[in-house]
Amino acid sequence: MKRILVADDEPSIRKLYERELIREGYEVHFASNGQEAVQLSARVHPDLIVMDIRMPGMDGIESMRRIMEEDNQIPIVINTAYTSYKDNFLCWSADAYVTKSSDLTELKAAIRGLLEGERSAQNA
Amino acid sequence: MLSEAPEKRKALPSGLSGEFPTVDARAPSPAGSDSLEEGGLWNQRPPRGSEFPAGANAKDVLLGLTETLGLGAFISDSHGRILWTNDAIEAEFPGIFALGRPADEALGEAVPPDPGLLPDPIAEQLERRSFGGRAPEGALRARILPGGEMKTYRHHSFHLAPASPARPGRLAAGKSCTVHCLINTTPEKKLADTYRTSQHELSSVKEILDILYESITSTRDVMNLILVAVTSRFGFGFNRAFFLQVQGDLLRGHLGIGPANPADANRIWSRLAESNPTLRESLRLLSQTGGPPDPATAELAMRICIPLSGSKAAEAGIVGAIKGGKATLLYRRDRLPWVDDELFKLLGSHALAVVPLRIGQELKGVLLADNFITQKPISDEDLGLLKTFSGYAGIALERSRLYDDLRQNVEKLQEANSELQSNQKRLMQAEKLSAIGELAGFVSHEIRNPLVAIGGLARSALADGSEKPETVEALSIIANEVNRLERFLKETLDFVKPSATLADDVDLNEVVLESLATFREELVANGIEAGFEPAEEEISARLDPHLLRGALSNLIKNAIEAMHGGGRLRLRSLQKGALARIQVADTGPGIPPEVQRRIFDPFFTTKKGGTGLGLAMSQQSVKSLGGTIALETHDDGGEFRTEFSITLPIGRKEGVRQ
Numbered sequence: 001m002k003r004i005l006v007a008d009d010e011p012s013i014r015k016l017y018e019r020e021l022i023r024e025g026y027e028v029h030f031a032s033n034g035q036e037a038v039q040l041s042a043r044v045h046p047d048l049i050v051m052d053i054r055m056p057g058m059d060g061i062e063s064m065r066r067i068m069e070e071d072n073q074i075p076i077v078i079n080t081a082y083t084s085y086k087d088n089f090l091c092w093s094a095d096a097y098v099t100k101s102s103d104l105t106e107l108k109a110a111i112r113g114l115l116e117g118e119r120s121a122q123n124a
Numbered sequence: 125m126l127s128e129a130p131e132k133r134k135a136l137p138s139g140l141s142g143e144f145p146t147v148d149a150r151a152p153s154p155a156g157s158d159s160l161e162e163g164g165l166w167n168q169r170p171p172r173g174s175e176f177p178a179g180a181n182a183k184d185v186l187l188g189l190t191e192t193l194g195l196g197a198f199i200s201d202s203h204g205r206i207l208w209t210n211d212a213i214e215a216e217f218p219g220i221f222a223l224g225r226p227a228d229e230a231l232g233e234a235v236p237p238d239p240g241l242l243p244d245p246i247a248e249q250l251e252r253r254s255f256g257g258r259a260p261e262g263a264l265r266a267r268i269l270p271g272g273e274m275k276t277y278r279h280h281s282f283h284l285a286p287a288s289p290a291r292p293g294r295l296a297a298g299k300s301c302t303v304h305c306l307i308n309t310t311p312e313k314k315l316a317d318t319y320r321t322s323q324h325e326l327s328s329v330k331e332i333l334d335i336l337y338e339s340i341t342s343t344r345d346v347m348n349l350i351l352v353a354v355t356s357r358f359g360f361g362f363n364r365a366f367f368l369q370v371q372g373d374l375l376r377g378h379l380g381i382g383p384a385n386p387a388d389a390n391r392i393w394s395r396l397a398e399s400n401p402t403l404r405e406s407l408r409l410l411s412q413t414g415g416p417p418d419p420a421t422a423e424l425a426m427r428i429c430i431p432l433s434g435s436k437a438a439e440a441g442i443v444g445a446i447k448g449g450k451a452t453l454l455y456r457r458d459r460l461p462w463v464d465d466e467l468f469k470l471l472g473s474h475a476l477a478v479v480p481l482r483i484g485q486e487l488k489g490v491l492l493a494d495n496f497i498t499q500k501p502i503s504d505e506d507l508g509l510l511k512t513f514s515g516y517a518g519i520a521l522e523r524s525r526l527y528d529d530l531r532q533n534v535e536k537l538q539e540a541n542s543e544l545q546s547n548q549k550r551l552m553q554a555e556k557l558s559a560i561g562e563l564a565g566f567v568s569h570e571i572r573n574p575l576v577a578i579g580g581l582a583r584s585a586l587a588d589g590s591e592k593p594e595t596v597e598a599l600s601i602i603a604n605e606v607n608r609l610e611r612f613l614k615e616t617l618d619f620v621k622p623s624a625t626l627a628d629d630v631d632l633n634e635v636v637l638e639s640l641a642t643f644r645e646e647l648v649a650n651g652i653e654a655g656f657e658p659a660e661e662e663i664s665a666r667l668d669p670h671l672l673r674g675a676l677s678n679l680i681k682n683a684i685e686a687m688h689g690g691g692r693l694r695l696r697s698l699q700k701g702a703l704a705r706i707q708v709a710d711t712g713p714g715i716p717p718e719v720q721r722r723i724f725d726p727f728f729t730t731k732k733g734g735t736g737l738g739l740a741m742s743q744q745s746v747k748s749l750g751g752t753i754a755l756e757t758h759d760d761g762g763e764f765r766t767e768f769s770i771t772l773p774i775g776r777k778e779g780v781r782q
Binding site: 010012013015016019020023054081082099100101102103104 | 568569572573574575576577578579580581582583584587603606607610614
């Protein structure tokens with residue numbers, strides 16, 4: 001079972017992602033800020049990270065940078081309510097950028113695509 | 125009458141008393157003692173021989189002289205009382221003893237103060253006019269006779285004292301006296317006329333100066349004013365006048381006034397004689413008509429060109445006169461410096477007044493004046509008046525130049541100011557947009573997060589597969605409404621900050637068809653017939669199709685909203701070289717000009733419930749693609765009144781990233 005780490009400071013969003021990603025058949029772990037995400041990533045070694053940007057304390061971008069210092073192979077999906085961070089070159093190192101929406105189809109597709117791509121890369 | 129004399133004597137103004145003998149060391153004799161009847165000096169028979177030669181001879185000599193020369197003479201005693209007058213006094217100086225009384229009635233009275241005594245400067249001026257600069261000695265007096273004629277005369281007085289101190293007894297009666305000799309200096313009418321003329325000239329000059337100073341006008345107006353003053357018969361009465369300006373090392377003709385030939389003169393002067401305008405009226409007329417009053421003379425002026433630097437020989441003529449800074453009269457003659465020769469030939473004048481206008485040492489211009497038509501000689505007085513005038517004219521010119529400079533600077537400042545203001549407006553608009561953008565971004569984010577949770581959980585609950593249809597309906601409604609809100613936010617946010625563009629190889633015709641297809645239902649519902657006329661060839665371009673679709677959708681939406689009662693929508697695509705154009709035309713009522721100006725402004729809308737973002741977003745998107753969007757309205761009675769066109773570069777370019 002693929003392990004996904006979701007970093008988001010909003011409990012309601014975490015609740016939504018928990019329901020929907022479990023329904024998709026993933027094992028889901030949660031961090032409520034960037035600091036937690038770095039620690040948890042080191043502990044649980046997720047197959048993919050869904051990262052919010054605006055979080056109290058360490059933000060998503062800084063958190064992503066630190067995680068990638070340890071493991072730059074891990075796929076990361078930036079998931080934020082802002083479209084403007086697309087311009088931030090730090091975000092370009094992420095594997096996907098999905099604007100938050102109540103319709104999770106795009107997010108799920110991005111996750112699936114990245115995990116399958118990883119699998120196919122491993123298989124190759 | 126005689127007893128009153130001492131009082132009258134006292135009544136003399138002290139300033140005049142010096143002219144009368146007051147040196148008699150002895151006490152004044154009793155009144156009447158030196159009167160004629162009582163054996164005053166002049167009625168006494170001289171006592172023999174040389175006993176009293178001075179007195180006796182004086183009277184006879186005086187009588188002879190005054191009669192021969194036609195001089196007026198009278199004698200006053202040491203108290204200033206009139207003892208004797210000759211006949212010439214009556215004839216030449218009627219009323220000299222005031223109140224118009226005959227001279228013999230004045231006998232025994234005090235010499236009256238003379239109101240005709242002129243102040244020295246005027247006296248000298250009059251003297252110079254009539255005696256060529258040699259002023260005779262003695263106090264000059266003037267008298268205006270009842271007929272308005274003026275007489276001037278020199279008043280010489282000399283004191284006579286007893287010649288023989290050896291016979292003081294005869295003098296005890298107080299026989300020292302003063303002989304008054306009046307020399308008529310009136311060359312009769314000539315002097316009177318000169319005086320009147322100079323009075324007239326003075327008042328004209330004064331009026332010209334008043335006009336010069338009361339109006340702050342442009343340099344050109346002042347030049348005109350100067351020339352009119354020189355040529356007007358109320359001014360200095362020259363036939364023609366020219367104004368020359370300094371341009372580097374050259375003096376160039378700038379303006380000219382006056383008739384061009386005798387026929388012209390006849391025409392102008394007879395017209396002037398009819399309307400008889402005052403100086404002020406002439407000037408007003410001139411400023412109203414605008415152009416030069418005498419075009420031919422103005423044109424002639426433009427042809428004047430005098431080099432200020434040149435050979436030494438040139439300095440002898442006009443150049444030297446100008447450099448010397450003095451008003452000069454030049455005559456046409458042989459062997460003139462070539463500059464003068466050329467000038468005389470050009471102007472056709474025989475005598476020319478040359479008046480440099482200067483401020484301090486700086487030459488501001490030169491005034492030329494001549495009597496080209498009448499050939500009237502230019503007198504020294506004419507030149508003198510011009511010279512006096514030139515000082516004021518120079519100042520007036522300088523003042524107007526400063527005024528012109530000032531006005532130009534003010535205009536420049538006003539321009540700069542209005543530019544600044546419009547820049548400021550633009551800046552404010554940009555700031556406003558930026559502030560709105562930030563606010564929109566913040567609000568959008570704060571609302572979007574809860575919306576994601578609400579809508580997402582509603583969908584999630586739906587996916588759980590509830591059995592109850594009411595629950596399914598409720599959750600569906602929540603999901604749909606959230607979806608709508610999110611779309612609205614996306615519109616707002618995307619306007620504020622366009623998303624990154626993702627370039628792709630596309631066929632523009634396909635993009636147009638796709639955009640049109642999304643409106644199929646709305647078009648049918650509104651009774652609109654839509655057609656697409658694609659370019660014959662495929663228009664392949666590399667750009668972000670989402671941006672173009674967004675831009676087209678807003679144009680189509682706008683067109684549909686403009687045609688309430690149905691109509692036609694026409695889309696066309698064209699390609700010309702590296703440019704592609706997509707046109708969206710509708711048969712709506714057209715867009716009024718005041719709306720056209722603002723139609724791409726964000727938040728500008730004429731629709732109830734409109735966001736005012738649709739067309740602004742279209743423009744933003746097209747800009748992101750490196751293209752332009754334009755609105756055309758056709759009032760030529762054609763069917764399609766409003767047409768938007770998007771022009772895009774389709775060269776082999778990497779997509780434009782924002």
